[in-house]
Amino acid sequence: MQNNQELHEQSHNQKQQKQKLPFKTRLKKNWEKYAIIYIFFVPIFIHFLIFQVFPFMFSLVLTFMDWKVIGESEFVGLEHWKRFFEDDLAHRAIWNTVLFSIYYIIPTMALGLILALIINSGVRFAGFFKGIFFLPVVTSFVIIAGIWGWMFQGTADGMVNIILGFFGIEPQLFLSDSDQALMVLAGLSILKVSGSTMIYYYAGLQSIPNQLYEAARIDGANSLKMFWNITFPLLKPIHFYVAIITTIGSFQIFDSTFLLTGGGPNYSTTTIVYYLYEQGFTSLNLSYAAVLSYILFFIILVISLIQRKYLGKDTQIY
Amino acid sequence: MRKKAFLLMLVLFLGIFLVACNSDGEGDSEDQDDTNSEDQEQDDEEASNDEESSLSGEITVWAHPFTGEGDAEQEMWDEITTSYEEEYGVTVNFEQIPWSNRDQKILTALAANNGPDVFYAIPDQMPQYADEGMLLELDPYLEDHDMDDFVESSLVSVQWQDKTYGLPILQEAYTLFYNLDVVRDIGEDPDNLPETWEEFEEWAVKAKENDYYATAFSFGGSMNGTLYPYIWQAGGEILTQDDEVKINDEKSVEAFEYVNKLYEDGHVPEDSITAQEHNEMWDSGQIMASMGSGINLQILQEKDEIDFGIAPPMKNEQQQTYGTTGMFVVPSNTENPDAAAEFVKHMTNSENQRKFNSVTKYIPTRESAKDIFDDQPYLSQLASYTQYALPGVIHPAGRSIMPFIQAELQAMLEGEKSPQEAADAAAERIANEIN
Known part of the structure; x- marks a missing residue:
């Protein structure tokens, strides 16, 4: 003791x-x-x-200020925040961005996965295809956008219109049509980004142990069943990561609008970042542009948290 | 020992960082001291031997690369600044600033009080800056200055609320360039190009019958070269310096209607709604007439593939077109306003306008300097049109209202709004923006 x-x-x-x-x-x-x-x-x-x-x-x-690059800036409290809630163009821009995400996120992930499956399937010249699929990622966006804009020219002698003509489809306006422009821009982004999602999925596919497939084969599963029951669920961490980065990317979409449509026709491709840019650097409303950037920050934050809750819960593969 | 070495490295890192943070401010004040003492010395020198008396010190001039050929341009600047230095005894620091992000560069430099004493400005910048009190009013320096020689339209863009803030150095005039092969193909006379809206529409109908587009609009870009000229030709206005919104006046709406009709009747490419250019279609001979200025002339002459003719700016009620004006202005926080103002006057006198515009191929803003194009028929033809060329909307909100007009115009062309509705909606947005 x-x-x-x-x-x-x-x-x-x-x-x-x-x-x-x-x-x-x-x-x-x-x-x-x-x-x-x-x-x-x-x-x-x-x-x-x-x-x-x-x-x-x-x-x-x-x-909280009425910020001027030169001259006296004054404190205006919540005025710019209030303006956001009354600004129908800002709401339109957010809605356009959401629409863009719908057109963009799932197709990018799906295409990336399909491309990864192709190069992982042991097809001949896999390295060559990998290079081809990855090419848009390393090419300058300005150049890709230029080519895309040229392909989707809205006159009868635009390349895509000529192809549609073979199937008896009337020439489409594409970038000059409010209903189509955003989809055409989403197509461009899908082309540009799916090469890098392919690489993530490819890495994921390689990390799946082969014995799972062997066991499944012994049990008599066909390849579709193996894909749905082994490959797809085991890629969950990759799905989560790719979903997050494509979502963030889609909410930050700016360059294609800037290069191809200038936000038009009739605001149909004015995304939140494009609107923010216009407010900040064309109209020199830096304070309001800052409010918009905070709104964008909150949107991305909330979406990432939701995604983490539902997608990222379980990152174990066994 | 090792520990000490680590510590030393850390101190070094932090030290470098602190010095880097501080050097800007301190360096500047030192620089300024230097220049002040230099000023002093020069003052002393000049007091003894200079009859221009009051001018001394040094000024910094910012301009941009106007041509692709750096050498000829550099030589031109050397000549102009040297002649100024000799005449006034003021040292000129000439700095060439790249075009990209010029606005931000100028704004941040001026805000930090280490900007230029003279800089090049374009028409939509001037009122925005002048309205913020960033520019020096030049009227007191211009009392005995020969202003009558300036093309009247070139002075529109240097004045805001009846005060002069700059002097113009160059002008452009946009007008229709015709593909003469197309003109002959539709059975019209290349020597009598359309001068009015009606005549143009008649030609447009014939062009369509022969599978040509009459012209092309790029409504995905600036309104300056597309809608605005039609509004002015109709006798309308967009927004006055006194905040009057006139874009939905009867006359302005006529322009909306005319443009809409050309689109609906298929006289312009279908993708004009958001197109940024139609160069390829023009080059392949599908378009009868295309808006252009000096740069387009240069390209056409270099390629030498299209037989072209230049028509005078069109007229409905008035003969008018768009053409930018380039000017030199003095920021209000310059330390040497007298020398800076004198440089602007010197830079834009006849002799220097000849030098500048011979190299850059823009059009001088002084009638007397236009003789540089005497042996170049196309350029002198374009030069004769600058009197009709307006520089856009001269208003601090000139730039920010453009997206509104663009969007409403696009809604009209898509058939969602009538010309009147589109003009009204644009007017409402503009009114909101400026209030």
Whole structure:
């Protein structure tokens, strides 16, 4: 009993001693242990503070000001936030962005998966096909958009219209038609991005253990069954990752609108980022553009959280 | 030992970082001190030997690359700045700034108080800047200056609320270029190109009968070269300097109707609603007439594949067209306003306009300088049209209202709105924007 008490006291003393170590010594100990981490971390952290945290915070300040690049900026409180709720063009832009996501996310994932299955199936010249499918990813977007715009020219002698003509379909307006323009732009993005989703899926496919397929084959499963019961569910982590990045990408869509339609016809391709750009850099309404960028941030945040809840729950494959 | 080395490295890192953060501000103030002391020295020098007396110091001039040939352009700038330096005893720092993101560069430089003393501006920039009080009013410097020699239309874009903020250096005039093979093919006379809306429509009908488009609109781009000229030709306006919205006036609506009719009747390519250009169709001879200016002339002459003719700007009630104006302006926070204003005057005098525009192939804004094109019939023809060329909507909101007009126009062409409805809707959006 006594012994026990002594021990207890001893350990208590030790603790006190530990706590009483002078600040300098503790700092030194810490430094000895983590010096290399600090050396690599601090410059990056400072960069992060200046180029990420500061703009992020400063743009929040902007939303409460009537910010002028030159001249006196005044504090206007929530005026710009209120304006957002009354701005039908901003709502239209968000709706267009949602529509774009619908046209874009699932097809991109599906096409990426199909392409990955093709190159993973042991087809001849798999490397060659991989290169071809990946080509749009590494080509400049401006060039791809130019080619796409030329293919989908809305006159009778546009390339796609000529092909449609063989099937007796009337020439379509494509980018000049409010109902079609956004779909044509989504098609362009699918072409551009599915090459990289293919690579993710390809990596995922390679990590699926072969014995599962062997076991399934012994049980007499056909390839469709194997795909639905083994391949597809085991790609879940990849689905989650690809879904997140394509969703974020779809909400940030800007360049195709900027290059091909200028937001038209009649606002039908004005996406949230395009509208934000127009407000910020054409009309120099930097404060309102900052509000729009926060709205975009919240939308992406909420969607990512939802996706994480339903898709990312279970990342174990067995 | 190793620990010390690590510590030293960390201190170094932090040190470099702090210095990097500070150097801008300190460096600037040092620079400024330097220039001030230089100013002082130069002042002393000039006080003794310069009869222009009041001017001294140095100015910074920002302009952009106007041609692809850097050498000839550099030589031109050297000549102009040297002659100014010799005449006024002011040192000129000439800086060529790339076109991309020019607005942001100028705005941030001026906001940080280390911008230029003179810079090149375009018509939709000027009122936006002037309205914010960023530009120096030049009227006090122009009292004895020969202003009558300037083409009247070129002065429209340098004035905001009856005050002059810049002097024009170059102009352009957009007008219809005709493919003369098409003109002959439809049985019309290449020497009598259409001058009015009616005549053009008659030709357009014949062009369609022969499977040609009469012209092409690129409503996916700026309204300056597409809808606006028709509004002005109809005698209408878009938005006045006194905030009056006139785009849905009777006359402006006529322009909406005319454009709509050309589209509905199939006289322009179907994709004109959002197209940005129709170069390929024009090059392959499918289009009878296309809007163009000096740059298009240069391309046509270089390619030498299309037999073309240039028509005067069209007229319905008035003969009018679009053509940008380039000008030099002085920011209000310049430290040397007198020298800067004098440079703007010097830069835009007849002699220097000749030098500048001979190299850049734009049209001088002084009548007396237009003689540089005497032996170039096409250019002198275009030069004679700048008197009809308006520079767009001169208003601080000039740029921001354009997407509204574009969208309503597109809704009209898609058949969702009548011309009057589209013009009314555009007017409403514009009114909201400026209030």
